[in-house]
Amino acid sequence: MRRKASLILLALAVFFAALSPMLRWYAFPRLxxxxxxxxxxxxxxxxxxxxxxxxxxxxxxxxxxxxxxxxxxxxxxxxxxxxxxxxxxxxxxxxxxxxxxxxxxxxxxxxxxxxxxxxxxxxxxxxxxxxxxxxxxxxxxxxxxxxxxxxxxxxxxxxxxxxxxxxxxxxxxxxxxxxxxxxxxxxxxxxxxxxxxxxxxxxxxxxxxxxxxxxxxxxxxxxxxxxxxxxxxxxxxxxxxxxxxxxxxxxxxxxxxxxxxxxxxxxxxxxxxxxxxxxxxxxMTTYLPWGFLTLAVLLLALALWLEARSRRPDDPVPTTADEPEPVTA
Amino acid sequence: MRALIAAAIGLAVALALVFTITAMGSPTGRTSPKPLLTTVPSHP
Incomplete structure (x- = not known):
């Protein structure tokens, strides 16, 4: 579940990161x-x-x-x-x-x-x-x-x-x-x-x-x-x-x-x-591009944090002392 | 691999959105029926 959420956040982060410069340098001059x-x-x-x-x-x-x-x-x-x-x-x-x-x-x-x-x-x-x-x-x-x-x-x-x-x-x-x-x-x-x-x-x-x-x-x-x-x-x-x-x-x-x-x-x-x-x-030239860029950074950070948490095991495995194996004569 | 696909989807949606909005442009409208003035308007 966490991995799925982090992937969605990553997609959104890329979406806003791409939107930011495109709005300023592609859309604005045309609109x-x-x-x-x-x-x-x-x-x-x-x-x-x-x-x-x-x-x-x-x-x-x-x-x-x-x-x-x-x-x-x-x-x-x-x-x-x-x-x-x-x-x-x-x-x-x-x-x-x-x-x-x-x-x-x-x-x-x-x-x-x-x-x-x-x-x-x-x-x-x-x-x-x-x-x-x-x-x-x-x-x-x-x-x-x-x-x-x-x-x-x-x-x-x-x-x-x-x-x-x-x-x-x-x-x-x-x-x-x-x-x-x-x-x-x-x-x-x-x-x-x-x-x-x-x-x-x-x-x-x-x-x-x-x-x-x-x-x-x-x-x-x-x-x-x-x-x-x-x-x-x-x-x-x-x-x-x-x-x-x-x-x-x-x-x-x-x-x-x-x-x-x-x-x-x-x-x-x-x-x-x-x-x-x-x-x-x-x-179009300042507020939205900078806002989108900031949002993209935050979303990326959140995605990475979720991803890191999903890779961490939920319940730590109890450590047991290795018993010496019997040695055959 | 799944991270790459997610990033590609995000990028594709952003590109599609920007291209669609710019292609649509803004409506040109119609020429105003108001005349070129030869009287002094009392206010803007």
Whole structure:
């Protein structure tokens, strides 16, 4: 009976010992992925911002609100997965900005296609920013699982280029250990958005006047490294309109200047969401593998102990003194 | 010999479990019917 029990314990010990590394290095990389049907919205605000009005005059406004929506397009991702044979996520996103009166000031749609596991960009038809086909390099919106303390290439939708976003240190953000990343995009000429706030005016019409649009930003992200999810973000964003006949004798006018920050209720929501997702990732990468390994050692020890006991005789044989054999003469 | 068989069974079950779970993956679900927002939500 003891021998049978020790064999069962040995089988269980091997089971958990094998499960431990396989969960971490085989199952986790295959199971951890961004769901294809994710839907997420985010509200950011730039208080006391500068904006240009319809008569091309700078004005101070109390607040610009930016609503950013990410929507996983399952049908589009399945179509790409069939040709590529790997898990792909297609995010249709919209950055919509409005002034304090609720009037639209920016409307930029994007399609971002990436590997569901590694978050590496995937190039497929439909990848775009504001209707222009692009070929992203690096990441956008989210960092990979198990984010490292190093610089990453980050795609900038305004310039349609990828540039390094620098790791600047580890910080504590509302009880979470986060990596702080920062990217500066120097003044760069960028395209006018396809959809402008003034009805009836097209980017082509503005371009004919000789006016150009310039942009610079300092982008800051606080990223939770286990999930790779940004828990907070800020952007010091400036846009100028330069040259052309519409500005008269002025060389340039500020089209937008503001310090964009996440709204407080969205920060709290994001931190809570990331904390729960972090626990799930840690379960697969740390808690369960180490737990299984410890259990395997304990089970093996128990199996060996039972085995040793089963080999020991239950009742010791009484020792008897050997009597001398008779010797024949 | 019986110990070896027991260990092999434990290993085989672990492999089968991990391969089955990873092969099943997770359901992809459907595209959310919610729109891309052009209004400011009052809360997350």
């Amino acid at each position: 951890a992925k961004i769901p294809a049907n994710q839907y997420q919205d985010m509200v950011l605000e730039a208080k006391d911002a500068t904006l240009v009005d319809n008569s091309l005059q700078e004005k101070k406004v109390s607040k610009i609100t930016i609503v950013q929506t990410l929507k996983g397009n399952v049908e589009a991702s399945e179509k790409i997965e069939k040709t590529l044979g790997r898990d792909v996520v297609v995010w249709d996103s919209l950055s919509y900005a409005q002034d304090p009166d609720g009037k639209m000031v920016a409307y930029i749609p994007e399609r971002y296609i990436f590997d569901a596991h590694s978050q590496d960009p995937v190039h497929a038809t439909g990848e775009m920013v504001d209707g222009d086909p692009v070929k992203r390099e690096g990441i956008e919106f989210k960092w990979p699982f198990q984010t490292e303390k190093r610089d990453y290439e980050y795609f900038d939708a305004q310039t349609r280029t990828s540039n390094p976003i620098h790791y600047k240190g580890t910080q504590n953000f509302r009880g979470l250990e986060v990596y702080y990343f920062e990217q500066t995009i120097p003044w760069t000429q960028v395209k006018f958005p396809k959809k402008l706030p003034v009805a009836g005016i097209t980017p082509e019409q503005i371009a004919k006047t000789g006016m150009t649009r310039w942009y610079t930003t300092v982008r800051k992200f606080w990223v939770e490294p286990v999930t790779g999810a940004p828990v907070y973000g800020e952007e010091i964003h400036k846009e100028e309109l330069r040259g052309g006949t519409l500005l008269g004798d002025r060389e340039k006018v500020t089209a937008f200047a503001g310090h964009v920050k996440m709204r407080e209720d969205y920060i709290e929501h994001t931190v809570d969401l990331v904390k729960s997702n972090r626990l799930l990732v840690l379960l």
